[in-house]
Amino acid sequence: MMRLLGAAILTAMSAYPAAQHLIEGAAQSPVRVVIYEDLQCPDCADFRVMLDKKLLPRYASTVRFEHRDFPLAKHAWARKAAIAAHFFEENKPGLGLAYRKYSLANLREITADNFNDRLSLFAKDHGVDPSKALASLDDTRLAALVEEDYQDGVARGIAHTPTVLVNGRPFVETFPVEDVAKAIDTELAAAK
Numbered sequence: 001m002m003r004l005l006g007a008a009i010l011t012a013m014s015a016y017p018a019a020q021h022l023i024e025g026a027a028q029s030p031v032r033v034v035i036y037e038d039l040q041c042p043d044c045a046d047f048r049v050m051l052d053k054k055l056l057p058r059y060a061s062t063v064r065f066e067h068r069d070f071p072l073a074k075h076a077w078a079r080k081a082a083i084a085a086h087f088f089e090e091n092k093p094g095l096g097l098a099y100r101k102y103s104l105a106n107l108r109e110i111t112a113d114n115f116n117d118r119l120s121l122f123a124k125d126h127g128v129d130p131s132k133a134l135a136s137l138d139d140t141r142l143a144a145l146v147e148e149d150y151q152d153g154v155a156r157g158i159a160h161t162p163t164v165l166v167n168g169r170p171f172v173e174t175f176p177v178e179d180v181a182k183a184i185d186t187e188l189a190a191a192k
Contacts (some may be wrong), residue, residue, distance in 0.1 A: 001084055005142040006039065007042045013030075019085075020127075020145060021067055021068060022079055022085075022096055022097050022100070023064060023067075024051075024056060024060065025059060025061070025062075025064050026060065026063055026064055027064055028061055029063050029191075030191045031062065031063045031064065031166070031184060031188055032064045032166075032167055033063055033065045033164060033165065033166050034065050034066045034160060034165040035047070035051075035066065035068065035163075035164050036068045036069075036149075036153045036158050036162060036164075036165075037070060037100075037162045038069075038070055038075055038162075039082055039085070039100060039104060039107070039115060040072075040075035040076070040078035040101040040103070040162045041072065041075065041078070041107075041162065042150065043105055043106040043161060043171045043173050043174055044161050045105065046174070047162045047164065048100075048104045050139070050177050050180075052101075054177045054181070055140040055177065055181070058095045058181070062188060063188070066094075068149040069082040069085075069145075069146045069179050070149065070153045070158060070161050070163070072161060075097055076111075076112035076115075077111075077112050079100075080119075081100075083139065083142045083146055084099060084119055084137065085099045085103070085138035085144045086126065086132060086146065087139065088123075088126070092126070092127075092128065095128070099122060103123055111125070112155075114178055116134055116137075118135060119133055120133060120134060120172065133136035146163070153165065154188045166180060166184055166187060167187045168182075169183050171183070174178060
């Protein structure tokens with residue numbers, strides 16, 4: 001089953017335009033690590049720590065890490081956070097990634113009830129008009145970007161977060177950093 005899922009993902013990925021996604025690392029790398037994430041997901045928060053502490057220090061100069069939105073219905077504010085991340089990125093390049101990191105690092109303190117207050121505080125702290133950040137939550141164009149990522153994931157058989165694809169090879173929910181690193185090393189060697 002995993003092999004079939006991986007083949008379907010790899011085939012479908014090549015046709016997907018990547019220009020609108022947040023990229024970390026080597027943008028032109030032939031080795032792509034695509035991360036479908038939910039900004040309210042504890043496993044995604046754990047993966048973010050893995051990414052920051054283990055993967056980016058080792059591979060940022062050779063691998064493209066590409067973020068995609070996959071907000072799960074069970075999470076009350078994940079979709080709003082994804083929309084806000086797009087808003088921040090459009091207003092200040094790099095701030096969308098900072099907001100994604102902020103959401104994942106603080107997901108236990110953010111609630112559906114205080115989400116707007118926390119969003120406003122983040123905006124104010126980063127020189128963005130809080131009222132514009134709150135208004136972005138109703139922006140249908142930004143919502144469509146999130147939905148496009150989500151539907152793209154569904155079409156590829158993704159159902160859980162994080163789902164991390166190393167040139168199409170899936171790693172789902174919880175996995176050791178060594179397994180991802182081994183897959184990246186294999187793809188880097190094949191690209192030479």
